[in-house]
Each structure stands twice: as structure tokens, then as C-alpha cells.
Amino acid sequence: MxxxxxxxxxxxxxxxxxxxxxxxxxxxxxxxxxxxxxxxxxxxxxxxxxxxxxxxxxxxxxMQRSKMVMALAPSISDPNFSGILVGLEKVANQRGYGVLIGNTEGNVEHEEKYLHFLSTGMVDGLVLLTGHLPVAGWPERSASSFPPMVAACNPVDHAEIPYVGVDDTAAAKVATDYLISLGHRRIAYVAGPQGSLVDDMRYAGYCQAMLESFDRPDIWKVRGDGSTEGGRAAVELLFIRDTLPTAFFCFSDSTAIGVISALNSRGMQVPHDFSVVGFDDIPFASHITPALTTIRQPRTHIGEIAMTELLDQLTSHRRHLGRTLLHGDLIVRSSCSTPHAIK
Missing domain, CATH: 1.10.260 (434 Repressor (Amino-terminal Domain))
Structure with a gap:
């Protein structure tokens, strides 16, 4: 003083x-x-x-500017979160802003508590990693009445909320095309959380690859939830059938790890008996046995672009509409091979 x-x-x-x-x-x-x-x-x-x-x-x-923004995340334990946060903080620090983290754990009350920071001017804008708007009734409102916000990694079902993420459909097609190129015809897609827009897009890419490659493709979608346990449960569901796939394309690396674990517990070997592809390239993906073939998300770059778009909204008071989709890279490791029957 x-x-x-x-x-x-x-x-x-x-x-x-x-x-x-x-x-x-x-x-x-x-x-x-x-x-x-x-x-x-x-x-x-x-x-x-x-x-x-x-x-x-x-x-x-x-001026009602706190020079702080908040990232609302469904779980900070998500292996993808740290890479995104690095990108968010890098751009925020360069432009004189700080980043607060709201760990919602899918709890509506937590989301409403974090929105108190916005309503009281303690933060200036939001980066949504949750895949939905945090307040009931917002979908019916005009985007001009929204506070500055950007969705990242998980799109929000609202055309006027800008989104930054990987091109899930194109990347899923690349992953499925790779399995097809190895000779696989019976490829199961192990799904993510029900109602997830990301799951819809990845499934669409899988279907597109199958439909373009085969006149009468076997489209296999097995219920999952994006978790390791969901991957294990998917394998158990498949093994009650008379016909099994020769390969699995999984919604996430966590799901793929669960699939491999369940196959191993049944005495199966990956990739000798089944090939498995994941999505995300989480840090653990290269350290399991066998090392997981997967799609790498440019997480840090996603965070950088999302924060840039949010801060541009704050300075220009204009919202950049539409989606910014980045390329996902296929990372080939040891979890895939040609189907056993044609080796």
C-alpha cells in the first residue's frame, strides 16, 4: 500500500x-x-x-477483466488433459493471462460452482473440454448472449460454439484403412461413451472405410464407454458369438488396453491372434506389451489454437464460428499384423 x-x-x-x-x-x-x-x-x-x-x-x-480464463475438464486424470493444458497455458502466458482449472468429474453442481467464477468476473472466458454447455437452457439461447467460450477436443452440440480438435472421422478412417491393408475384413469397432459426438465421428470414419473397401462389409459396433473396463467388457460380449473379428479398432487407447488385457486373460496373443488399434496416443500406449498402434492427437497444438481463439474473442468481441480440425497421425507399433488365417 x-x-x-x-x-x-x-x-x-x-x-x-x-x-x-x-x-x-x-x-x-x-x-x-x-x-x-x-x-x-x-x-x-x-x-x-x-x-x-x-x-x-x-x-x-x-474494465471487468480479470486476465484469467478457466478450462472446464471432465477429469484432470484423463491422459489427454496434460498435453492440452500445456498448449492452453503457453498461449495464455504469452498474452498476459492465467488459467484456472475446473475439474467437473461430470457433476452438474461442480459445473455450476465453477460458473460462479464467470458470473462474478473472476474469469473472463471458458475453454470447454467437457463436450457440453455447462448450463441447462443455453442450447436454446443465441450465441451472442454466451460468455466468450471455445470447445476443445470434445465438440459442443451447438453450431455457434467454435470448436478445436482432431478430425476424428478422417483419422478413424485412416486407422481402419490400415487394418484393411493388412488383410483384415472382420474389424470390430469398440465404441466410446453413449451419446458422445466424438464417438459418432470415429464410428462414421470406421464405417466409411469399410463401405469403400467391401461390397458387403461386416459392420461390427460393440458397446463401450471409453474406459479400460469398457474394453474388457466388449471382448466378453464378442466371445459369446459364433464368429469373431480378427481386428479391433477402439474408441480410445484406454479402451484398446482393456481389449488387449481381456484377450490376454483368455490366452490369446496380440497381434498373432487379433490386431488392435487405439486412438489418442496417450503416454502409456508405447509402454504396454505389445506397444499399441494408434492415432496421435496433436494435444498441445489443440490447446494453443483453442486459447488463441478464446483470447481473440476477448480482445475483438467477435466469435470465430465453425470448427478447426487438425490432422491425426497413425503411429504404427507392434499391436497389428496380418490375420492369422492368411499368414
Whole structure:
């Protein structure tokens, strides 16, 4: 605090000490990415020497800007989350913002609690990783009434909410085409959570590959939930049938790991008896036995673009509509081979 009787520092004091204009000081505080680093350092040093930091904070409050954004995530234990967070924080830090994390665990009450940060001005915008709008009734509202927000990794079922993620349909087709190229005809798709838009898109890519390759394709969709246990349960469901697939394309790496575990417990060998492909390329995917063939998501890049779009909304007050879809790469490891019957 300023000592009693001492005049509070002004922006003019900062500008004079830094040797720059008042406009440059203002720009350095509001949009530091637009100011040369050397100038930004002089302004920062002058703010520290004059004690203008308190005044700058008050100005942010008057402008209803907290310089903080929140990422709402369904679970911070998701192996994909850390990579996305790296990208979000990288861009936020570059542009003078901080990132708060709201771990919802799929709980509506948790989501509403985190929205209190938005309604009270403690955060300026949201990055949604949950796949849905956090307040009932929002789908019927115009996007112009929404706070600044961007969906990442899991699209929101609202045409006016911008989305950044991998091209799930194209990537799933690549994965299925790879299994087909090895000679597999009976390929089962082990699904993700029911009602998931991501699951719909990955299943669509699987179907597209099968329909383009075979006149009468065997379309196998086995119920799952995206988890390891869901993968194990899917295998148990299949083994009550008379005919089995020769390969599995799984909604996620976690699902694929569950499939491999269930096959191993039945005395089957991957890839000798069955081939398995996952999706995500989580860190553990290359360390299981056999190492998992999968689709790699550019998680850090997704986070970077999502944060860029959100902060652009905050500065321009315009929402970039539509979807930004990034390429997913097929990472070939040891979990696939030609079908045993034709070796």
C-alpha cells in the first residue's frame, strides 16, 4: 500500500520513468504481446518502482477483466488433459493471462460452482473440454448472449460454439484403412461413451472405410464407454458369438488396453491372434506389451489454437464460428499384423 499522504502513482509517472508514451504503457498492460520485449521490460520495471501495480489491478476491475480464463475438464486424470493444458497455458502466458482449472468429474453442481467464477468476473472466458454447455437452457439461447467460450477436443452440440480438435472421422478412417491393408475384413469397432459426438465421428470414419473397401462389409459396433473396463467388457460380449473379428479398432487407447488385457486373460496373443488399434496416443500406449498402434492427437497444438481463439474473442468481441480440425497421425507399433488365417 501507498504510505499515508503520499500521492498515488499514475500512468503518467510510469510513462515518464520508462521513457515511453502513456499509450505504450496502456498497450503494454492490456495487450503485452503487441509490445516489443525491451519496451515491455522497461514498462514492467517502471510499474514496480512507482507502485502503479495496485492502480493497474483496479483498472482491470473497472474494465471487468480479470486476465484469467478457466478450462472446464471432465477429469484432470484423463491422459489427454496434460498435453492440452500445456498448449492452453503457453498461449495464455504469452498474452498476459492465467488459467484456472475446473475439474467437473461430470457433476452438474461442480459445473455450476465453477460458473460462479464467470458470473462474478473472476474469469473472463471458458475453454470447454467437457463436450457440453455447462448450463441447462443455453442450447436454446443465441450465441451472442454466451460468455466468450471455445470447445476443445470434445465438440459442443451447438453450431455457434467454435470448436478445436482432431478430425476424428478422417483419422478413424485412416486407422481402419490400415487394418484393411493388412488383410483384415472382420474389424470390430469398440465404441466410446453413449451419446458422445466424438464417438459418432470415429464410428462414421470406421464405417466409411469399410463401405469403400467391401461390397458387403461386416459392420461390427460393440458397446463401450471409453474406459479400460469398457474394453474388457466388449471382448466378453464378442466371445459369446459364433464368429469373431480378427481386428479391433477402439474408441480410445484406454479402451484398446482393456481389449488387449481381456484377450490376454483368455490366452490369446496380440497381434498373432487379433490386431488392435487405439486412438489418442496417450503416454502409456508405447509402454504396454505389445506397444499399441494408434492415432496421435496433436494435444498441445489443440490447446494453443483453442486459447488463441478464446483470447481473440476477448480482445475483438467477435466469435470465430465453425470448427478447426487438425490432422491425426497413425503411429504404427507392434499391436497389428496380418490375420492369422492368411499368414
Amino acid at each position: 501507498e504510505p499515508t499522504g503520499k500521492k498515488a502513482a499514475t500512468i503518467e509517472d510510469v510513462a515518464k520513468l520508462a521513457g515511453v508514451s502513456i499509450a505504450t504503457v496502456s498497450r503494454a498492460m492490456r495487450t503485452p504481446e503487441k509490445v516489443a520485449e525491451s519496451t515491455r521490460k522497461k514498462v514492467t520495471a517502471a510499474i514496480a518502482r512507482t507502485g502503479y501495480t495496485v492502480n493497474a489491478m483496479a483498472q482491470n476491475l473497472r
